[in-house]
Each structure stands twice: as structure tokens, then as C-alpha cells.
Amino acid sequence: NAGVTQTPKFQVLKTGQSMTLQCAQDMNHNSMYWYRQDPGMGLRLIYYSASEGTTDKGEVPNGYNVSRLNKREFSLRLESAAPSQTSVYFCASSGDRAGEQFFGPGTRLTVL
């Protein structure tokens, strides 16, 4: 099992460009999450999906959109990237609401 996978691993964007971060899990988990980690800080929740077909905002949703494509895949889209979105983005999944969360390897995004 690969667990949680993310693509790409690294990305550099110019201000105003758009991109989609991809996440997939093979653990048959219901819940999936997107977090961001800024230097010297813990992770903060951007969006989550409790089940296929549902999404909800987390702590820092502004500037992002998400799609729960199916049970396996949860994508994060930046429509118009800003330098403040320079961060490391982690995807996670869990079997249920209060279940243990498992994290992908992260995507390091730089917006110039």
C-alpha cells in the first residue's frame, strides 16, 4: 500500500497563476484533509471532506477550492496564486471523524 500520495512534490508559480495539487489514498478512508505548514509553525487545516461528495472549510480556506473527485482522490486548487500562499501543503486521510490521520509527503509550493 502506498498510503497517501501527493503530486507534485515541488512547484514554483508566478503571482496570478493557477494550479491544482493532487492527493490520493489507497486505505479506503472516508475522510480527507488539506493542511498548510508555514515556517516554524504547526499545520493548519484548509479544507476537509468527511465523505465522498462533501467538503467543508477549515481554519484558512480563503484563496483555495477543493474537489472530492471520488473516495480515493481529493484535490486542492489555487485559482490565482499569491506570495502569501507560499507554504508546504500536506494531504491527510482518516477512516472516520475522530480517527487517526495519516499524512502524505507534502508539496512544497513557492509563489514569486
Added chain:
Amino acid sequence: GIQVEQSPPDLILQEGANSTLRCNFSDSVNNLQWFHQNPWGQLINLFYIPSGTKQNGRLSATTVATERYSLLYISSSQTTDSGVYFCAAGSNFGNEKLTFGTGTRLTIIP
């Protein structure tokens, strides 16, 4: 929302030493996890421990939910233990959200 505080922020130890990392949280929890973020940035699950005590090799953790704290013990430290240790808590009254502390940076010197 729930607040999560970790201490100490930094810890430097000789190889072979023991350490205790603390996590305080402000609300009752239904999820409490400890992670190790290695120097390559990967988050490694150490313990899922909303209550009770667990052990895994040289590492063990205890959560006293009624007193709102969790402790992570590392015995006989090795250089590979270096990195940042995060505690993350999910509130009984919140949504899916895990709130992370700001971490304890552990450096093990050979």
C-alpha cells in the same frame, strides 16, 4: 477553538539521554496524535492516543484526558530521533479539525 501548547520549544540532548515532551490542550478531545517531522519534512505517526498509555519500542506516550495533557517519552535517544515533534488534538466539540501545537525541536548530539 481548542488551544494546543507544547513544551519545551527546543531541546538539545546527548545521545543516550531520556526526554519528556509535554502537550497541554484546552478542551476535551476525541483525537490526540503525536508526530515526528524528520529533517526531510515527512510527518511520521508516532501515537494515536486520546486517552491512556501506549508504548512502541523506546517511545511511549500517556494522555490524561481529564487533566488535559499528554506526554511523550523518548528513552535512550539516538541521532535519528532528531527533528520536530508535534502534538495535535481534535476537540469533542469541533469538526474534523486537528489543531497542531507549534512543536518541540529535538536535537540529539552524538
